[in-house]
Amino acid sequence: MTAELDFVPFDCDNHYYEAIDAFTRHLDPKNGPRCVQWAQIEGRQYQVIGGQVSRVVTNPTFDPISPAGAMHDYFRGNPDGKHPIEFLTQREPIRPEYRDHDARIATLDRQGISKIWLFPTLGMLYEEILKHDPEGVGIMFTAFNRWLAEDWGFDYQDRIFAGPYISLASPEWACNELDWALAQGARVVVMRAAAPTTAHGQRTPFDTIYDPFWARVNEAGITVVIHAGDSGNSSNGYANDSFSAQFSGVGWKPSIKAFNIERAAQDFIISSIFEKLFDRFPNVRMASVENGSSFLADACTKLTSTAKKMPRYFTEDPVESLRQNWWINPFWEDDVQQVSEIMGTDHVIFGSDWPHIEGMPNPLDYVSELKAFSPQDQRRILLDNVTALNTPRPL
Secondary structure, eight states: OGGGOSSOOEEEEEEOOOOTTTTTTTSOGGGTTTSEEEEEETTEEEEEETTEEEOSSSOTTOOSBOOTTTTHHHHTTOTTOOOGGGGGOOOBOOOGGGTOHHHHHHHHHHHTOOEEEEEOSGGGTHHHHTTTOHHHHHHHHHHHHHHHHHHTOSSBTTTEEEOOBOOOSSHHHHHHHHHHHHHTTOSEEEEESSOOEETTEEOOTTSGGGHHHHHHHHHHTOEEEEESSOOOOOOTTSSOOOTTGGGOOTTOOOOGGGGHHHHHHHHHHHHHHHTTHHHHOTTOEEEEESSOSTTHHHHHHHHHHHHHHSTTTSSSOHHHHHHHHEEEOOOTTSOHHHHHHHHOGGGBOOOOOBTSTTSOSSGGGGGGGGTTSOHHHHHIIIIIHHHHHTSOOOO
């Protein structure tokens, strides 16, 4: 795959499948009922989050698991007209590289990938379920991040950069956890695109109560990623709001639930500019990963329109703020040319979503999506941009 390239790409969107004890290894057992427990229901294993059985993933043991990129053709437009569930009939035993960093490095060598950002699977889904207990959210992800540091590390052999999960449910916890992550050598942290639920209700992530957190990010020069997950966005009665509803199988039909990931990202990105985050903290760099990009043109229209309606509110063109402080990882099926026209090729980053079913069977299958770009722009998208984001830019 890399024969046509004179460099080795950096994949900004890889995932692990969590170990069985990822949430419980470092969790005080007395907090199990409050946070995470395992239960067997009708012969299947499920996790119970704050007393609620989670069915967001059909098999949270991930063994067996569908092959990487199993739904690739579906997202390509389903050329053979298959029922979506047909793409998920094949299962295989979980592979070592999904849970072991040394096996993963050997896989990167085979794939022709130099480095990866590594993000949660279940970990992107559980804050929403426990949002009624902000303190419990902190307890749960403290335990989770200690497991992550132990099993994967935040900078393993300068090739695997796992992102600890940061919740903003408690501003104090977020600051303390970021301090810990930085001390552990984290290059990137990850959060969901959502207005967090605090002990005092929901707040925008850019409320001044979070200024101590963003000040730390600004000073350390670390990149914050918002990654696709359960944002809690409501379909307002038009669709089943279960996160897994679109893969329920029976009575398959289109659902507006499929657009919630992109809507959540757009709201988060626009709010960061409306709330003048980058005026206060201009060294903050943020990346949107696995949230798509079809919302970008509309976001720019809204930003421009708002600036005209509210003269003198913005200190600079809000679209320029977007282009300066945000980096976008499009879905692989998105129009990358359009994204680069909006953001510039220096703010577009490549991510394969490997080994998730929605991603690419082989990460560098993506190279064909960039054939219209110059060699220099291909290198920016596939390597240089995320390399820069992965390098702390401290003040």
